Amino acid sequence: MSQLCILSVVLVAVGLYGVLLKRNHLKIVLGIELMVVGVAGLVVAVGAEGTSVAEVSQSLGLIAVVGGTSVVCLMIVTAVRLYEKYGTLDIREMRRLKG
């Protein structure tokens, strides 16, 4: 269980790397999706025991996956709309979002 938890944290860290260090809006959204997958993996890994997983963990994992992916889909649509407005996916060029 502990090994899977650590690997889930690694997955979250990979996603965080994308969110913190990338400037491309779509890459940032992909990073968030990887974080969602990592969190779902962590929730499931905590409830895993032998060949079965606790039902609570499965439910929470399912909610994390479906909810997280829905939000990511909305973020992708927003990214495309922003691209149409600004002509770039570089988040630093989107100055008018300030304030």
Next chain:
Amino acid sequence: MESTVSVLFVLIAIAGVAALELRQARSSLAAIGVALGLFAVAMFVLGAVEVGIGMIVAAVALLLVLRWAAAHTETNDSVPAFAEGAGLVFALLSLVAFVVVALVVVRGNLPLAVAQLGGEEGGHVGLLREGLVIVTAVAAAWAMLRKKGRKDQ
């Protein structure tokens, strides 16, 4: 079985890095598809069938939306790969700090570890947790106050 799932998780992490680093939109899309598919397989192997099925459905929807997004934006990523200057240093420090704290908490070496979060109210764990909440609230208030007055130029 756990070793099989561990190998799958490592492959997911590699596919994730590939999705973030590849410059072509199609390659990036394929890599994230592989990562999500492997995660679904890992869930099936682990016995979490509901999560696996949910992941497959969510992955299909996400890949369709990503394909649409790739068709309506740039096919090649022309944005510079990394942030620059002080922001880069701050981001790297944040990333390292997150990994260290998360690993320490997951391994159960802190009083704030997952297994001990249900500590008695009024005990040192409860006080630490409440202090953390107050610090977070103050940070949020500061961030909101800082935004006030910064208008579009």
